[in-house]
Structures are given as structure tokens and as C-alpha cells.
Amino acid sequence: MEMIPSFFDNRRGRSVFDPFSSFDIMDPFKVFTPFTSSPNSLVSLENSAFVDTRFDWKETPEAHVFKADLPGLKKEEVKVEIEDDRVLQISGERSVEKEEKNDAWHRVERSSGKFLRRFRLPENAKMDQVKASMENGVLTVTVPKEEIKKPDVKAIEISG
Numbered sequence: 001m002e003m004i005p006s007f008f009d010n011r012r013g014r015s016v017f018d019p020f021s022s023f024d025i026m027d028p029f030k031v032f033t034p035f036t037s038s039p040n041s042l043v044s045l046e047n048s049a050f051v052d053t054r055f056d057w058k059e060t061p062e063a064h065v066f067k068a069d070l071p072g073l074k075k076e077e078v079k080v081e082i083e084d085d086r087v088l089q090i091s092g093e094r095s096v097e098k099e100e101k102n103d104a105w106h107r108v109e110r111s112s113g114k115f116l117r118r119f120r121l122p123e124n125a126k127m128d129q130v131k132a133s134m135e136n137g138v139l140t141v142t143v144p145k146e147e148i149k150k151p152d153v154k155a156i157e158i159s160g
Contacts, residue, residue, distance in 0.1 A: 053115040055090075064125060064143040066090070068117075071137040072110075080132040080141055086125060090141065091116040124148055 078092040
């Protein structure tokens with residue numbers, strides 16, 4: 001028997017009011033994260049910081065630029081892929097540190113696990129010229145933009 005009720009625990013099918021649920025705001029950058037799509041996800045909460053890797057996406061006059069902080073990852077541990085239907089997919093994995101026999105862990109707060117993010121790129125993206133670089137734990141993916149041709153407008157003289 002529980003001595004202190006949990007207001008946010010819904011394990012027994014209780015419908016309990018969550019005062020913070022009304023503050024859920026749609027994150028435009030959270031396009032696709034299959035590892036956290038359900039509360040019964042296979043990924044534990046300890047890994048959620050890495051699983052929910054946050055990206056910045058800015059558009060300049062020349063390109064779309066994506067940036068993500070991936071501290072501790074090497075470029076070999078990150079994959080940047082382009083799918084046929086103008087989808088940029090970025091994924092990676094940070095392994096859990098090996099436990100040695102004589103080690104006594106007191107706290108594990110650094111995140112580990114897999115992440116996968118997908119972004120649908122606009123029509124003006126040059127899919128064949130995407131570049132990616134990683135420096136000091138920051139991944140930068142640059143997708144150049146095509147110039148959108150403005151239609152030729154010809155003035156017609158009105159007679160009469």
C-alpha cells in the first residue's frame with residue numbers, strides 16, 4: 001500500500017490531472033524521434049537526453065544550416081544521409097562506458113544511447129551538394145539552396 005500518492009503516476013489506470021500537461025508546446029525541430037515516440041519506449045529515461053538530441057535549423061540566403069551539440073562523439077559515430085524524397089537523416093550512438101571490475105560508480109549522469117532525427121527539406125534544397133563537418137563536438141550540416149527563378153514579367157500595352 002502506498003503511503004504517499006503520486007500525482008503523476010498512471011500505472012494503475014488512474015486518471016490523474018497533470019498540471020504541467022497544458023504547457024506542452026509543439027517543438028518544430030522535433031520532426032521524428034522513433035526512440036521516444038511512446039511512454040513504453042525501449043529507451044530508459046537515463047538515455048533520454050541523448051535520444052532527444054536537439055538541433056538548430058537556420059536558413060540563410062545561401063543555405064539551410066543544421067547544428068547539433070554531440071559532445072564526446074567522433075565523426076565515425078555519426079551518420080548523415082539523404083533520402084530520395086528530400087529527407088535529411090542524422091543518426092548516431094554513444095556507447096555506455098565499460099565497467100571495470102575495480103571501479104565503484106557513484107553516479108552516472110552522462111547520456112548514452114542512439115539518436116535519429118529526420119528533416120524534410122524544402123524544394124529549393126540542392127540535395128547533391130550537402131556537406132557535413134564536426135568540430136569540437138558540434139555537428140554542422142549545410143544544405144545549399146537553389147535560386148528560385150522569378151517568372152519573367154512582360155508589360156502589355158493596352159490599346160484603345
